[in-house]
Amino acid sequence: MPSTTETVETVHAFTGGAYKYGFVTDVEMEMAPKGLTDDTVRYISAQKNEPQWLLDWRLKALALWRTMEEPKWAKVDYPKIDYQELHYYAAPKSTKNAPKSLDEVDPELLRTYEKLGIPLKEQEILAGVAVDAVFDSVSVATTYKAKLEEKGIIFCSFSEAVHRAPELVKKYLGSVVPQGDNYFACLNSAVFSDGSFVYIPKGVRCPMELSTYFRINAQNTGQFERTLIIAEEGSYVSYLEGCTAPQRDENQLHAAVVELIALDDAEIKYSTVQNWFPGDAEGKGGIYNFVTKRGACRGKRSKISWTQVETGSAVTWKYPSCILQGDDSVGEFYSVAITNNAQQADTGTKMIHIGKNTRSTIVSKGIAAGKSDNTYRGLVKVLAGAEGARNYSQCDSLLIGDKCGAHTVPYIESRTPFSTLEHEATTARISDDQLFVCRQRGLSSEEAVALIVNGFCKEVLQNLPMEFAVEAQKLVGISLEGSVG
Amino acid sequence: MTNGLVINDLRVSVEDKEILKGINLTIEPGKVHAIMGPNGSGKSTLAHVISGRPGYEVTGGSVTFDGHDVLEMEPEERAALGLFLAFQYPVEIPGVTNTTFLKTAVNALRKARGEKEMDPMAFLKMLREKAKLLQLPDDMLKRPLNVGFSGGEKKRNEMLQMAVLAPKLAILDETDSGLDIDAIRIVAEGVNAQRSPNRSFLVITHYQRLLDYIVPDVVHVLAYGRIVETGGADLARRLEQTGYADYTTAA
Numbered sequence: 001m002p003s004t005t006e007t008v009e010t011v012h013a014f015t016g017g018a019y020k021y022g023f024v025t026d027v028e029m030e031m032a033p034k035g036l037t038d039d040t041v042r043y044i045s046a047q048k049n050e051p052q053w054l055l056d057w058r059l060k061a062l063a064l065w066r067t068m069e070e071p072k073w074a075k076v077d078y079p080k081i082d083y084q085e086l087h088y089y090a091a092p093k094s095t096k097n098a099p100k101s102l103d104e105v106d107p108e109l110l111r112t113y114e115k116l117g118i119p120l121k122e123q124e125i126l127a128g129v130a131v132d133a134v135f136d137s138v139s140v141a142t143t144y145k146a147k148l149e150e151k152g153i154i155f156c157s158f159s160e161a162v163h164r165a166p167e168l169v170k171k172y173l174g175s176v177v178p179q180g181d182n183y184f185a186c187l188n189s190a191v192f193s194d195g196s197f198v199y200i201p202k203g204v205r206c207p208m209e210l211s212t213y214f215r216i217n218a219q220n221t222g223q224f225e226r227t228l229i230i231a232e233e234g235s236y237v238s239y240l241e242g243c244t245a246p247q248r249d250e251n252q253l254h255a256a257v258v259e260l261i262a263l264d265d266a267e268i269k270y271s272t273v274q275n276w277f278p279g280d281a282e283g284k285g286g287i288y289n290f291v292t293k294r295g296a297c298r299g300k301r302s303k304i305s306w307t308q309v310e311t312g313s314a315v316t317w318k319y320p321s322c323i324l325q326g327d328d329s330v331g332e333f334y335s336v337a338i339t340n341n342a343q344q345a346d347t348g349t350k351m352i353h354i355g356k357n358t359r360s361t362i363v364s365k366g367i368a369a370g371k372s373d374n375t376y377r378g379l380v381k382v383l384a385g386a387e388g389a390r391n392y393s394q395c396d397s398l399l400i401g402d403k404c405g406a407h408t409v410p411y412i413e414s415r416t417p418f419s420t421l422e423h424e425a426t427t428a429r430i431s432d433d434q435l436f437v438c439r440q441r442g443l444s445s446e447e448a449v450a451l452i453v454n455g456f457c458k459e460v461l462q463n464l465p466m467e468f469a470v471e472a473q474k475l476v477g478i479s480l481e482g483s484v485g
Numbered sequence: 486m487t488n489g490l491v492i493n494d495l496r497v498s499v500e501d502k503e504i505l506k507g508i509n510l511t512i513e514p515g516k517v518h519a520i521m522g523p524n525g526s527g528k529s530t531l532a533h534v535i536s537g538r539p540g541y542e543v544t545g546g547s548v549t550f551d552g553h554d555v556l557e558m559e560p561e562e563r564a565a566l567g568l569f570l571a572f573q574y575p576v577e578i579p580g581v582t583n584t585t586f587l588k589t590a591v592n593a594l595r596k597a598r599g600e601k602e603m604d605p606m607a608f609l610k611m612l613r614e615k616a617k618l619l620q621l622p623d624d625m626l627k628r629p630l631n632v633g634f635s636g637g638e639k640k641r642n643e644m645l646q647m648a649v650l651a652p653k654l655a656i657l658d659e660t661d662s663g664l665d666i667d668a669i670r671i672v673a674e675g676v677n678a679q680r681s682p683n684r685s686f687l688v689i690t691h692y693q694r695l696l697d698y699i700v701p702d703v704v705h706v707l708a709y710g711r712i713v714e715t716g717g718a719d720l721a722r723r724l725e726q727t728g729y730a731d732y733t734t735a736a
Contacts, residue, residue, distance in 0.1 A: 431576070432539065432540075433576045436538050436539070436560065437572065437575075437576045437578070438578075438586075438590075439537075439560035439561045439564070440536050440537070440538075440561075440563075440564055440569075441586075441590035441593070441594075441646065441650065442561050442564040442565060442590050442591075442594040442597060442650070443589060443590060444559075444561050444593070445561075447589070447593060451578075451585075451586070451589055452581065454581070455578055455579055455580025455581035455629065456580050457580070458580040459580075
């Protein structure tokens with residue numbers, strides 16, 4: 001997805017900044033009071049005009065959440081979150097207080113856009129300058145939308161899906177990530193704001209990469225995003241999430257849930273490039289990103305492939321996983337996680353082999369710079385019935401400097417002797433010789449680091465859709481600025 | 486201002502040990518100078534200091550190139566001036582193909598010189614032509630830089646980089662070491678093809694053999710951190726007979 005496509009979502013992400021300073025004016029703004037009670041949940045549900053069953057579902061989740069404890073096992077350290085001090089719902093933000101031109105925008109942000117090669121017009125949109133270019137993008141989106149509807153594909157916001165396809169939502173919501181799965185998923189189930197819904201009918205190959213950009217009524221999905229993707233028998237879809245441009249948000253806590261369901265012979269490819277605000281050099285003000293992403297390969301020969309490039313957030317807690325239920329189903333996880341300064345990332349995957357002859361591949365590339373900590377944590381579990389299961393895992397770490405940490409924590413459990421599991425891990429450091437060779441040939445030390453790290457991540461980056469990959473490469477370099485020299 | 490490389494009374498230490506003890510050397514544009522000398526005489530140190538490798542302390546003297554004080558410059562700034570070092574031990578960069586590496590380098594140099602990026606197709610065409618001259622197969626261009634290359638391939642690849650980056654002064658740091666006679670000939674042909682009135686070379690070598698093929702204008706003998714003798718191409722031939730014993734005892 002080119003930079004020209006990230007607009008709608010990020011417009012809102014950025015006007016978030018404007019909103020922070022301008023909320024006192026008479027903007028039409030709806031906001032739930034601070035704190036988390038049954039009434040908060042009722043308020044959110046009412047704002048979205050949700051049916052009773054969904055409100056009940058949320059309330060059940062909240063009751064369950066109250067009995068749960070925040071997990072502590074990840075190698076991340078952050079101040080205790082006071083859940084009663086947070087706001088759980090804010091309506092779409094106004095552009096009323098948006099900057100009038102780029103002159104009013106933080107120059108540091110503009111410098112980043114420039115390095116990412118984002119055209120001027122796009123910069124205005126990303127920075128939330130009040131331009132009507134958004135309407136251009138909406139009209140582009142309309143064209144695509146007609147094309148999708150022709151094929152019977154449903155692609156809309158989650159809130160819209162609740163009304164448009166209630167039976168599907170009811171059937172699949174929480175079917176991959178149950179409410180009580182974990183603390184953050186449970187919180188999300190109670191207060192989720194919005195997200196994407198995708199339904200691909202039987203035998204349909206989605207003709208384009210789907211991204212939030214094309215979702216005509218896309219609005220800021222808020223801090224508790226909920227996404228549900230269903231691929232019927234023999235269908236295919238590639239979904240893109242995120243944005244390479246740094247996204248700022250006044251909400252420090254983000255807890256998203258993504259559920260994928262692939263039926264017989266269906267394939268879902270889910271790509272993420274995430275660059276949430278990492279905070280300052282000390283990590284102050286950065287986003288805490290606690291995400292639960294899971295795909296169920298329910299059908300025979302189904303396939304789910306996760307590709308992620310994580311460069312942002314102060315704290316990342318994220319394990320996109322595959323439940324390989326259908327015989328001969330395939331799960332893949334390709335990940336690049338970069339941490340710099342004071343960032344902490346604890347990320348990896350879970351591959352649960354249930355069906356016969358199920359296969360999974362894990363390729364994880366962790367890059368740590370500054371005084372950051374980067375942990376790969378993964379589980380490969382083969383149940384007794386999963387005869388013929390195969391897994392290949394490769395976890396590589398690259399260290400830049402001598403104050404950062406890279407950790408690999410692979411868990412492997414196999415309950416059948418008829419499975420093949422391979423695990424490889426390497427740790428390397430960018431050597432002074434490599435840097436000098438690059439500089440002697442004319443590259444600055446930052447260009448040199450970007451080149452070397454991109455080489456290190458190549459296997460993963462080449463799994464991204466073409467245009468997304470180009471941006472991700474630039475992002476890799478930018479994320480590591482200041483890590484040497 | 487003097488064009489070319491001018492080294493004046495250069496003194497360099499590593500961890501308080503003086504390695505270069507007052508080097509004087511001038512290389513005019515278009516000239517090929519050779520530096521010979523026994524192991525540990527400071528030949529590689531000189532190459533590294535000229536190109537800006539970290540880890541050396543310059544305690545005195547100056548190095549200028551086309552009038553610029555290169556000791557004050559970052560390695561990449563020196564590269565932009567046209568200084569090139571062919572490494573004695575070429576380094577591997579996994580995942581970065583030869584082509585990507587060279588394209589990035591070419592464009593970085595052009596950017597530093599205020600020129601536009603090179604058209605990717607034109608670049609590939611040029612790269613293939615240069616590779617052919619050095620008898621490097623096309624598939625080597627697609628392989629990660631130096632990863633799994635044989636010793637000879639690595640050295641020829643250094644020559645490819647030199648051909649593509651077209652420097653004003655190329656320093657060859659024992660490029661002949663570890664090469665068989667055929668590979669030496671290919672490397673030498675690569676260098677000779679690039680000799681021109683505005684490109685100079687500093688060929689560092691232990692053996693006279695390479696100088697049979699790259700005939701130098703001037704030969705220097707470096708021993709114990711000093712240039713102890715300077716002469717023409719015949720000096721190299723004489724050394725082949727006598728060895729460095731005279732200098733080691735003299736110092």
